[in-house]
Amino acid sequence: MSSSVAIVGAGVSGLSCARALRDQGHHVTLFDKARRPGGRASTREQAVGDRLYAFDFGAQYFTARHPDFLDQANGWAERGIAARWPAAGGDAWVGVPAMATIVRDLADGMGVRWSSHVQSIVRRAGSWSLTLTEAAAGEREVLRTGERGDLLGRHREHQRIERPRRRFGQGQR
Numbered sequence: 144m145s146s147s148v149a150i151v152g153a154g155v156s157g158l159s160c161a162r163a164l165r166d167q168g169h170h171v172t173l174f175d176k177a178r179r180p181g182g183r184a185s186t187r188e189q190a191v192g193d194r195l196y197a198f199d200f201g202a203q204y205f206t207a208r209h210p211d212f213l214d215q216a217n218g219w220a221e222r223g224i225a226a227r228w229p230a231a232g233g234d235a236w237v238g239v240p241a242m243a244t245i246v247r248d249l250a251d252g253m254g255v256r257w258s259s260h261v262q263s264i265v266r267r268a269g270s271w272s273l274t275l276t277e278a279a280a281g282e283r284e285v286l287r288t289g290e291r292g293d294l295l296g297r298h299r300e301h302q303r304i305e306r307p308r309r310r311f312g313q314g315q316r
Contacts, residue, residue, distance in 0.1 A: 154182020158249035174259040186243035
């Protein structure tokens with residue numbers, strides 16, 4: 144049976160989950176507040192004078208130990224978008240030329256709704272309803288989220304999940 148699935152967050156985990164669900168025949172919609180792929184594997188660019196420098200803003204590398212993920216990493220390496228990084232350990236890998244390359248590859252063809260800020264998530268009559276700051280996202284039978292997974296597991300049908308006004312640490316010194 145096919146479901147309509149909403150995934151909040153289009154980083155490595157969200158995109159990997161979306162691909163697996165799509166391959167099983169589910170209709171998947173991803174929502175991410177960023178303008179482009181990255182998450183914890185994002186790459187930033189900074190101009191200094193007339194030169195542009197890129198640096199990995201999040202994870203410096205990833206490890207591939209599980210056989211399935213090792214197969215995925217080897218596939219990326221064959222395509223030239225990942226390479227082993229022996230200096231960080233025998234199971235360490237990096238994106239080539241940057242970590243975001245891997246996330247861009249995972250996002251390709253997934254129809255991610257970029258710049259979509261999920262304001263609230265409400266459970267109604269067996270489905271989840273997402274409200275974005277710009278518009279309602281519609282109803283989905285299943286919801287997957289990296290940021291609020293623990294909250295969703297404890298919520299009852301009548302409760303509502305709202306995005307916090309401020310994340311921990313922001314504006315605090």
